[in-house]
Amino acid sequence: MTRRRLAPLLPPGPLTLSLLVLLGLSACDKPAAEGPASQPANQPTSAAAKPVTTPPATPPSAAATPPAGAPASSDMPQKTADAGAAPAPAPAPAPARPLYYDAPITAADLEGRTLRELTLLRNTIYARAGQSFRKPWLDRHFRQFDWYAPRDQPDLKTLTPTDYANAQAIVNHEESLPRATLEAMQKDLLAKKAAGKATAEDDIEIELLAVHLGGWTGEPELKPVDLSPLADPDQLDGLLAANQLATLSLRDLRMLRNTIYARRGRPFRSSLLQYYFADMDWYTPDETYSDAKLTAIDRKNIRLIQSVEKANGGPLTDYEHKVEEGWFFAA
Numbered sequence: 001m002t003r004r005r006l007a008p009l010l011p012p013g014p015l016t017l018s019l020l021v022l023l024g025l026s027a028c029d030k031p032a033a034e035g036p037a038s039q040p041a042n043q044p045t046s047a048a049a050k051p052v053t054t055p056p057a058t059p060p061s062a063a064a065t066p067p068a069g070a071p072a073s074s075d076m077p078q079k080t081a082d083a084g085a086a087p088a089p090a091p092a093p094a095p096a097r098p099l100y101y102d103a104p105i106t107a108a109d110l111e112g113r114t115l116r117e118l119t120l121l122r123n124t125i126y127a128r129a130g131q132s133f134r135k136p137w138l139d140r141h142f143r144q145f146d147w148y149a150p151r152d153q154p155d156l157k158t159l160t161p162t163d164y165a166n167a168q169a170i171v172n173h174e175e176s177l178p179r180a181t182l183e184a185m186q187k188d189l190l191a192k193k194a195a196g197k198a199t200a201e202d203d204i205e206i207e208l209l210a211v212h213l214g215g216w217t218g219e220p221e222l223k224p225v226d227l228s229p230l231a232d233p234d235q236l237d238g239l240l241a242a243n244q245l246a247t248l249s250l251r252d253l254r255m256l257r258n259t260i261y262a263r264r265g266r267p268f269r270s271s272l273l274q275y276y277f278a279d280m281d282w283y284t285p286d287e288t289y290s291d292a293k294l295t296a297i298d299r300k301n302i303r304l305i306q307s308v309e310k311a312n313g314g315p316l317t318d319y320e321h322k323v324e325e326g327w328f329f330a331a
Contacts, residue, residue, distance in 0.1 A: 100124045105166040110173040114185075115208040116201060118174045125163045130154040134312070135247050137204050179279065182212055190218045207231050214280035230256050233263065233282075240301045245308045253312075257305045264293040 130151035265286030
């Protein structure tokens with residue numbers, strides 16, 4: 001199934017920026033409020049972008065593309081090394097691509113990124129405004145930088161129109177990845193895991209892939225035991241525990257809560273929820289749906305999720321539910 005590109009839901013203009021700032025809390029685990037925010041320091045600059053100083057990411061390796069019209073390397077005559085000549089030095093590793101851009105992000109900036117890198121790209125935007133993160137791996141990543149100053153309430157006024165446009169561009173790219181591409185990525189990572197060569201970053205990627213695929217689609221014996229219920233909706237057949245929700249953002253909690261309804265065939269008025277669940281192989285909207293289809297376990301899990309949402313600033317507002325934009329940028 002080909003994933004569709006998420007189009008902007010609001011027209012450009014001053015009113016749009018005002019709404020985007022209002023909706024920026026959707027990128028957060030907590031509601032936003034005004035206040036000064038620390039500015040990142042020591043950011044290298046260039047004519048096109050000013051990346052935040054971050055440790056080298058690990059982009060997928062790719063062969064250098066020769067200029068148009070250049071002969072393929074296999075067509076070039078091979079030099080015979082002189083006897084006793086010193087071996088050629090190994091090429092220097094390609095520099096890591098930045099995780100923040102203050103200029104409009106391009107397709108080339110996004111191409112070949114892992115889901116983990118795309119998540120870091122999105123959330124670096126909000127980390128600059130002091131956003132705190134419930135996901136441990138995101139929290140650990142940003143706390144290693146001197147410029148990161150998490151706040152109880154991030155200052156989203158510091159985000160620029162380019163920041164918001166870049167966040168949506170990242171989401172559009174992430175959601176346009178074909179299912180076949182995601183499945184191939186998962187297959188490669190599981191082969192690496194089976195060989196005992198998977199890294200901690202690979203484990204994060206496996207979780208993110210399961211979320212995007214709507215559940216575990218790999219070999220059952222390779223299924224991680226610590227998948228979140230968002231990555232493994234089969235867990236919703238039983239009662240959830242509060243600790244299973246401890247690392248989910250408000251966006252994730254909303255998605256998980258609606259996953260319970262979606263598994264019973266509930267159609268959604270929200271265009272983004274329609275869009276999200278349409279890519280799940282298990283989802284079939286039922287026009288005759290009513291909440292009577294919910295089981296006793298479903299209802300208890302919904303109440304638990306709502307209690308965790310309330311404890312973390314409350315669920316997304318009705319206004320955000322209707323406008324349906326910013327929440328999709330969340331961690």
